[in-house]
Amino acid sequence: MTLLHGRGYASVNYPTGMNLGGDPSQALIHATTTGGFVVTLSSVDLGQGLKTVVAQCAAETLGIPMENVIIDTADTDTGPHCMGTFASRGTHRVGNAVIMAAREAREVMLQVAADELEVDAGDLETDGTGYVHLKGSPDTKIHVQDVAMAAHFDQGKTISGRGIFLKERSYPVPETGEMDPDSCQAHACTVAEVEVDDETGVVTVLTLHNAYEIGRALNPAMVSQQIEGGAWMGVSHAVFESTEPYYPASRAHGPVDFCEYLMPGPAEIPAQTSVILERPAPNGPFGAKGIGEMTANAPIPAIANAIFDACGVRLTTMPFTPESVLRGLDALRAEGQG
Amino acid sequence: MARVNPIDGEFFKSERTSGFNVIGTTVPRSDALGHVTGRTEFFEDRTFPDLAHVKIHRSAYHHARIDSVDISEASKVPGVLRVITYKDVPANWYTVLRLIGIEPNDEPVLAEDRVLYAGEPIVAVVADSEAAAIEGAARVKVGYTALPAVFDVEEAMSPDAPVIKQAGTNFFVYEGHHARRIRFGDVEEGFAQADRIFEWRYSSAPIEHAPTETTGCVVVPQADGRLIIHTNTQAAFFTLDNTALILDRPFTDLRVKGGTVGGGFGGKVDVMVEPLACIAAALTNRPVKFVYTREEEMQVSSPRAAERIYIKDGVLDDGRIVARKIMLYVDAGAYSRHSPYGTTKAAAHLPGPYTIPNVYADCHCVYTNRTPSSAMRGFGVTIADFAIESQMDRIARALDIDPLRFRLINAYRDGDMKAHRKVASGTALIEVIQRAAALVGHDLPEEYLALSSSTPGEARS
Numbered sequence: 001m002t003l004l005h006g007r008g009y010a011s012v013n014y015p016t017g018m019n020l021g022g023d024p025s026q027a028l029i030h031a032t033t034t035g036g037f038v039v040t041l042s043s044v045d046l047g048q049g050l051k052t053v054v055a056q057c058a059a060e061t062l063g064i065p066m067e068n069v070i071i072d073t074a075d076t077d078t079g080p081h082c083m084g085t086f087a088s089r090g091t092h093r094v095g096n097a098v099i100m101a102a103r104e105a106r107e108v109m110l111q112v113a114a115d116e117l118e119v120d121a122g123d124l125e126t127d128g129t130g131y132v133h134l135k136g137s138p139d140t141k142i143h144v145q146d147v148a149m150a151a152h153f154d155q156g157k158t159i160s161g162r163g164i165f166l167k168e169r170s171y172p173v174p175e176t177g178e179m180d181p182d183s184c185q186a187h188a189c190t191v192a193e194v195e196v197d198d199e200t201g202v203v204t205v206l207t208l209h210n211a212y213e214i215g216r217a218l219n220p221a222m223v224s225q226q227i228e229g230g231a232w233m234g235v236s237h238a239v240f241e242s243t244e245p246y247y248p249a250s251r252a253h254g255p256v257d258f259c260e261y262l263m264p265g266p267a268e269i270p271a272q273t274s275v276i277l278e279r280p281a282p283n284g285p286f287g288a289k290g291i292g293e294m295t296a297n298a299p300i301p302a303i304a305n306a307i308f309d310a311c312g313v314r315l316t317t318m319p320f321t322p323e324s325v326l327r328g329l330d331a332l333r334a335e336g337q338g
Numbered sequence: 339m340a341r342v343n344p345i346d347g348e349f350f351k352s353e354r355t356s357g358f359n360v361i362g363t364t365v366p367r368s369d370a371l372g373h374v375t376g377r378t379e380f381f382e383d384r385t386f387p388d389l390a391h392v393k394i395h396r397s398a399y400h401h402a403r404i405d406s407v408d409i410s411e412a413s414k415v416p417g418v419l420r421v422i423t424y425k426d427v428p429a430n431w432y433t434v435l436r437l438i439g440i441e442p443n444d445e446p447v448l449a450e451d452r453v454l455y456a457g458e459p460i461v462a463v464v465a466d467s468e469a470a471a472i473e474g475a476a477r478v479k480v481g482y483t484a485l486p487a488v489f490d491v492e493e494a495m496s497p498d499a500p501v502i503k504q505a506g507t508n509f510f511v512y513e514g515h516h517a518r519r520i521r522f523g524d525v526e527e528g529f530a531q532a533d534r535i536f537e538w539r540y541s542s543a544p545i546e547h548a549p550t551e552t553t554g555c556v557v558v559p560q561a562d563g564r565l566i567i568h569t570n571t572q573a574a575f576f577t578l579d580n581t582a583l584i585l586d587r588p589f590t591d592l593r594v595k596g597g598t599v600g601g602g603f604g605g606k607v608d609v610m611v612e613p614l615a616c617i618a619a620a621l622t623n624r625p626v627k628f629v630y631t632r633e634e635e636m637q638v639s640s641p642r643a644a645e646r647i648y649i650k651d652g653v654l655d656d657g658r659i660v661a662r663k664i665m666l667y668v669d670a671g672a673y674s675r676h677s678p679y680g681t682t683k684a685a686a687h688l689p690g691p692y693t694i695p696n697v698y699a700d701c702h703c704v705y706t707n708r709t710p711s712s713a714m715r716g717f718g719v720t721i722a723d724f725a726i727e728s729q730m731d732r733i734a735r736a737l738d739i740d741p742l743r744f745r746l747i748n749a750y751r752d753g754d755m756k757a758h759r760k761v762a763s764g765t766a767l768i769e770v771i772q773r774a775a776a777l778v779g780h781d782l783p784e785e786y787l788a789l790s791s792s793t794p795g796e797a798r799s
Contacts, residue, residue, distance in 0.1 A: 009741045010723070010727035010730075011771050013690075013767060014719060015686070020438065021679075042575060044572050044596055045598075047369065047373075059359070060358055073597050074595065074596045074597025075574075076574050076575055081575050084571075084574070084576045085602065086607055127359070128359030172518065172758075174514065175519065175521065176522070177521065177686075177757070177758050181686040182686070187766040187770045189767075211773035215764075218362065219362075219363070220342040220362065221340035224343045241545045243545065243641050244544050248491070251400060254637045257632050261546060275344055275774075276346065277345070277346055277350065277766060277770060279349070279350040279353055279766045280350075280355070286361045293715045293720075294719075296715055300723070302727070304724065304728050308731065314728075318541070319542075319543065
């Protein structure tokens with residue numbers, strides 16, 4: 001038995017959004033009496049952290065603390081339309097809609113504050129601590145809670161805002177495929193290091209090194225979780241998963257539970273090292289691009305290329321099972337003998 | 339303390355701005371504490387008095403004519419409230435993408451006179467208990483005449499193959515074409531210019547989303563006649579609109595509440611459970627739960643499509659790719675679902691992040707007698723990337739060029755025209771390759787380190 005080591009590379013890009021059907025999302029924002037800001041959506045947080053990241057967009061734009069932002073979402077009676085959470089569109093589309101709504105609400109908030117302070121709204125600024133104050137005169141200030149109270153009970157104003165992001169539908173030209181399907185592209189390069197057991201055919205992914213260009217890391221920890229979680233799925237796709245093990249020859253032998261449908265456990269997760277680059281997208285929320293989907297992609301060919309580097313077997317069918325590695329090694333030996 | 343990957347600010351320095359308060363900071367995820375303490379409320383955590391359950395009797399054949407359906411024994415099972423057939427579905431034929439004008443409606447909610455895949459739903463049974471619903475579904479008797487089945491995408495495309503679709507072709511028709519086409523430059527002329535030609539085939543098998551929480555919903559009839567749908571859908575209005583069309587009821591009759599999803603990955607955008615749960619709830623006037631078992635999730639819910647991809651490249655000895663021709667086949671399974679859209683997304687992605695002056699692609703959305711595939715993370719792109727990046731590695735080795743230098747030679751840059759005739763902007767492929775090389779100590783010569791995405795490529799053929 002020999003453990004063979006190899007290294008493989010892959011570089012990819014990935015589109016943010018897919019506007020073959022038009023691609024809108026909306027947001028509404030209103031202030032409560034005491035300076036909470038409710039962001040109302042119908043978008044679905046898949047666990048990737050959409051609610052958190054759009055709350056950051058709202059807080060940044062309004063110039064208020066995160067604690068003042070409440071996200072109310074995923075109810076079609078109360079929330080305005082969202083196309084859905086897919087196509088790496090959530091952060092980009094919903095983030096943009098929230099920023100637009102927050103700008104409108106901020107304008108009202110500053111006007112109310114200006115009237116309370118008896119200054120010009122254009123001379124006011126926020127610092128994210130909860131106060132609105134006069135530029136160059138930090139003591140002339142009013143807390144957002146007092147602004148909201150004044151709006152509700154003295155001035156008779158709603159501090160609110162409406163936002164929508166719409167990438168208009170693109171119809172592909174049937175003859176040539178000319179189209180404008182996305183908003184921007186994120187980028188990644190992955191280097192995989194594997195170990196191949198030439199007796200069992202088992203491939204172990206040892207390390208993944210990644211460089212990702214994502215526009216803007218709105219929340220760096222959530223970027224890390226996307227990259228590492230997605231890479232886990234890529235490793236799983238590469239060396240474990242299929243609902244039809246003998247595709248396309250036989251529809252039989254389909255796994256029906258997690259005893260038969262294998263995925264990497266903690267022992268099979270490679271060590272990962274990643275570096276983030278930021279080239280802000282002009283149309284992205286604070287420059288962000290969507291990386292929800294792409295993080296599973298580059299590891300797969302990087303692993304395929306590393307397997308070849310390790311043992312000379314070129315696997316062209318996913319997944320890269322021990323059986324396919326052993327058959328490849330047998331074929332190499334047969335060639336050597338012939 | 340959350341682990342955070344470092345941001346390398348040396349790249350694109352002049353384009354980055356700063357001075358934010360909360361953007362760029364690690365704010366804890368709002369759902370994290372709920373998830374790790376088990377307090378997050380999923381749709382199945384809601385309990386309702388008199389909750390009824392739906393289970394499905396499914397096709398035993400890959401392709402068959404249905405001669406008879408006998409529900410008499412199912413109806414007699416104690417606890418069974420109602421047995422639902424296609425006659426109870428107001429607008430039985432649908433396709434989820436009709437919301438954006440995709441035709442035809444090619445899939446029945448419940449099968450009528452034929453089944454196109456093993457596991458296709460034929461009858462739904464609503465019962466007091468899950469056990470009674472399972473028993474009722476098991477007692478449905480269906481008489482079949484088996485028909486020839488097609489399992490291979492290229493066989494399905496052949497003129498000799500049995501036509502399995504009512505529309506008359508075993509492939510989705512894109513405005514009169516048998517495939518979504520990309521035509522850019524003159525690929526044959528490119529091959530003629532090339533020093534070397536490389537052609538290989540790549541393929542994949544179907545892959546399951548494997549969410550921790552299976553697809554499901556609870557529908558609760560309201561006093562005013564409206565239906566509240568508690569669901570783990572990825573797209574609330576998409577589900578609402580499709581469900582209302584199938585129910586043939588006003589859109590305002592429905593209210594979708596969701597937002598907590600135990601794993602989506604594209605597997606919860608197909609609108610599979612809500613329509614039947616609504617019909618069952620309306621017919622029985624009781625809250626109804628319809629949730630996939632793990633076996634249904636694994637074998638009946640849409641997987642990631644299997645794909646077959648042929649790539650033929652014309653390359654100059656110096657490493658420039660001058661022509662790329664791709665024949666791509668997406669195995670959509672028996673019905674369209676989101677596959678016509680995903681196949682177009684694949685076309686838009688070709689020929690990968692490289693500037694190639696002559697590109698030709700036919701991306702086929704092919705129907706076969708297997709579980710319909712649909713959206714999954716990286717839709718249209720994941721398998722194509724496997725093929726393209728394997729191809730890049732093989733050509734680099736054949737030309738004896740370093741694999742990263744080979745990619746850098748061909749990397750797309752700002753201002754380049756992509757094959758789908760969109761001008762590239764905001765590109766950064768060169769920089770991620772340079773940075774990854776540095777991460778693993780892979781030396782690149784000075785001229786490759788000096789390359790930049792924002793500097794137009796020079797003298798590319």
